[in-house]
Every structure is written in C-alpha cells, then in structure tokens.
Amino acid sequence: MFNVYHCEKKKEQFVVISNKSKSTKAEISLHRGGSLSNLMVNHKKIITDLEPLAYEKTYASSILFPFANRVNYGNYSFLGKNYQLDCNEKKNENALHGLVYDKKFKIVNEIINENYVEIKLLYEITNAHKGFPYSFKIELSYKLHESSLKINLNISNLGNEIFPFTVGWHPYFHIDDFNKSELIFDSKERLDSDKRNITTKISNFKTPKPWQLNNLNFDDAFIISNNKISLKTNYYTMNLTSSEKNNFLQIYTPKKTNAIAIEPMTGVSDSFNNEIGLKQLKPNNEYRIGWLLEVVS
Numbered sequence: 001m002f003n004v005y006h007c008e009k010k011k012e013q014f015v016v017i018s019n020k021s022k023s024t025k026a027e028i029s030l031h032r033g034g035s036l037s038n039l040m041v042n043h044k045k046i047i048t049d050l051e052p053l054a055y056e057k058t059y060a061s062s063i064l065f066p067f068a069n070r071v072n073y074g075n076y077s078f079l080g081k082n083y084q085l086d087c088n089e090k091k092n093e094n095a096l097h098g099l100v101y102d103k104k105f106k107i108v109n110e111i112i113n114e115n116y117v118e119i120k121l122l123y124e125i126t127n128a129h130k131g132f133p134y135s136f137k138i139e140l141s142y143k144l145h146e147s148s149l150k151i152n153l154n155i156s157n158l159g160n161e162i163f164p165f166t167v168g169w170h171p172y173f174h175i176d177d178f179n180k181s182e183l184i185f186d187s188k189e190r191l192d193s194d195k196r197n198i199t200t201k202i203s204n205f206k207t208p209k210p211w212q213l214n215n216l217n218f219d220d221a222f223i224i225s226n227n228k229i230s231l232k233t234n235y236y237t238m239n240l241t242s243s244e245k246n247n248f249l250q251i252y253t254p255k256k257t258n259a260i261a262i263e264p265m266t267g268v269s270d271s272f273n274n275e276i277g278l279k280q281l282k283p284n285n286e287y288r289i290g291w292l293l294e295v296v297s
Contacts, residue, residue, distance in 0.1 A: 002117035002144065004110050015107060017117045017144045026144050034105035034121045034140045036061040036171065041147055041295040044236045045174045048259055058254065061171045062101035063140060063153065066132055068168030069221075069250065069269040071095040072198045074131065076272035078164050085131035092196040097170065099129055100138060108139075118143040126158070135159035136281075148294045156286040164280055166267025168250070169291055172259040173231055173238070175213070180234035182210035183262070185249060191221035191268050191276075199269045199276065213260070218251040221268055229262060237297045240264065243290040248277055264291060 007014050014037065018025030027038040032055055039047035049060040074085035074095035085095035100123060109120040119142050126135040135158040143150040157163060175181050190205035202223070210232070227242040229249065242264050252261040266289070267277030281287055 001114055002112055004112060004117055004119060015119055017119055017142065019117075019144075019146060024144065024146055026142055026149060028119065028121075028142060030106070030121070031102075031104050033062050033101040033103050034123065034138075035063065035101070036142065036149075036151075039149060039293075041149075041236070044295065046236065046238065046293075046295060047171050048174045050172055050254065050257055050259060053254070053257070056102070058172070059097050059101055059170045061169070062097060063138070064098045064166075064168035064170060064263075064265070065100050065138065065155065066134075066136075066163065066165040066167075067095070067098050067272055068166045068263070068265040068267055069097065069271070070197055071272045072196075072270045076164075078272075079162070083131050083133075085129075094196060094198070095131070099132060105138075105140065116143055116145045124158070132163070134161060134163040136163070147296075148292065151291045151293075152288070153290070154286055154288050155281065157281045157283050160283050162280050162282050164272060164278055165287075166265060166271045166277055166279065167287075167289060168263055168265035168267070170261060170263050172254070172257075172261050173233075175233050175258050175260055177234050178213045178215055178260075181213045182232050183213060183251070183260075184210045184230040184232070185222070185228070186225035187222040187249070188225060189223040191223070191248075193221070193269060197269055199274055202276075216253070217255075218253045218260070220251050222249045222251075223247075224249050229264070231260075231262060236295055239292075239294045239296060241292045241294075243288070243292075246277065 012031040037049040074087040089096040105121040111118040121140040124137045137156040139154040141152045229240045248265045250263040
C-alpha cells in the first residue's frame with residue numbers, strides 16, 4: 001500500500017507520497033508552486049532541491065507558467081497591447097520562470113491504493129498581475145508508482161480574453177560522478193543566446209549520442225526532434241517523456257553541485273517576443289501536458 005503524509009519544514013507545508021517501505025517517495029512543496037522538492041526511487045536519489053542553495057535562486061523542480069525561461073526586460077506585446085512584467089532576474093533585468101513558482105497550491109484530492117498514490121493540487125487566480133492580467137486555473141497532479149512518477153498539468157483560461165503562454169518544468173537530477181554519466185536526446189538545432197540569456201537565433205547542431213557529460217558546463221537550449229530524453233549515471237538510468245509533440249530542452253549545470261537541470265519546455269527564452277513555441281489559450285479552453293519519469297535501472 002502506498003501512503004500520503006503531511007509535514008512542515010521552516011514554516012512551509014509539504015506533502016510526501018511514498019510506497020510502504022518509503023524506498024520510493026516524492027516530497028512536494030505546497031508553498032513553492034507545488035514543486036517537487038525531492039524524489040527517491042528504490043533508495044536512489046533522483047531529484048534534488050539543491051539545498052542549502054535558496055529556492056529563489058534555483059527554481060528547483062518548479063512549474064514554469066505562463067512563461068518558461070525569460071522575457072526580455074519583462075516587456076512584451078500581445079494583440080496590440082504592451083505589458084510589463086516584474087523583472088525578478090535582477091542582474092540581467094529579465095522576467096524569469098513565470099508567475100507561479102512561489103505561489104501556494106492547495107490539495108484537492110488524494111488517491112491511495114496498492115499500486116500507486118496520486119496527489120492533486122490546485123492554484124487559481126483572477127486578474128492579479130498587471131503584466132499578465134488574465135484569469136487562469138492550474139490543476140497539477142503527481143502520480144507515484146514503484147519506479148516512475150507521472151506529472152500532469154492542466155491549465156484553464158477562466159477569463160474572457162485569449163492569452164499567450166509557454167510552460168515548462170525545472171527539475172535537477174542528482175549525479176554522483178559526471179565522468180560516468182551521459183545524456184541522450186535527438187536534436188538538430190540549438191538556440192543561441194546573448195550575454196543576458198535572451199534567444200538570438202536558431203543554429204544547426206547535431207547532439208552527440210550519447211553525450212558524455214564529463215566536466216562540461218551547460219546552459220544551453222535545444223529544439224528536440226522527439227519527446228524523449230534519457231540520463232544514464234553510474235547508479236541509475238532514467239527516461240523522461242513528454243506528452244507534447246513540439247518540445248524544447250534547456251540543460252543547465254549549476255556550479256559546485258552534483259546535479260544537472262534537464263528542463264522540458266514548450267518554448268524558449270523570450271518566446272513572448274520571438275514567438276518560438278508560443279501558444280495561445282482561448283477563453284473557457286484548457287491545455288494539457290504530462291511528463292513521465294521512469295527509472296529503468
């Protein structure tokens with residue numbers, strides 16, 4: 001039987017879902033946008049929150065909406081109107097990683113049985129942000145099996161106006177030894193960026209297969225040819241699959257950590273201006289996306 005239990009750390013509420021032995025478990029922060037703080041599968045540490053680094057610096061496992069990555073100087077135009085977002089990336093004066101990463105989600109349902117446990121979360125807002133003055137609802141669920149985690153994200157437009165968006169997920173995968181780790185995905189194009197990490201152009205690029213990580217430093221974005229990414233380390237192998245057909249991938253290695261960010265996204269840096277991957281959601285419509293993480297060894 002799987003389990004759900006609740007706890008509090010540093011005055012923040014968490015929900016933990018696990019199997020009976022707790023050899024497989026996921027820890028979810030309600031105060032940090034429903035983000036996945038930690039994931040362990042069969043006693044193996046898979047996803048980490050990078051503590052003691054501050055969440056406001058890492059955005060560890062945050063859900064990125066209504067924009068993944070950056071908006072140049074926080075400014076964009078949509079349907080003839082100009083909007084100004086808060087620039088939370090102070091150094092480069094960009095809006096970064098959306099508007100829900102630090103919002104409190106609430107639990108609306110728990111499903112527990114012999115084969116899995118599922119927790120369903122909700123966040124809803126009405127015209128609260130001047131830079132994105134739209135009403136929307138986010139339904140977020142985590143479904144944990146013995147060796148896999150399925151994340152489902154449903155976004156609903158509750159207002160009377162169409163709005164632009166991209167969406168992403170920002171997990172950090174734990175790696176003991178980069179010299180014994182490799183990444184596998186298909187891509188023929190890379191997104192080039194300027195010094196402020198704003199997309200400038202698309203370049204031809206063929207990824208090595210496999211891509212030996214060694215001591216490489218990444219902060220790179222790619223247009224991937226399919227919906228599957230694989231990471232092989234010296235003690236686990238995982239596959240990450242998206243339900244979306246058109247996918248982008250951001251890879252980032254933070255300094256002085258044993259982790260790599262493998263971020264599936266539906267857009268790129270500054271999609272709100274360059275429109276690469278940009279989607280629109282009509283009133284009373286919804287958008288669904290799912291990510292399946294499978295630990296295969």
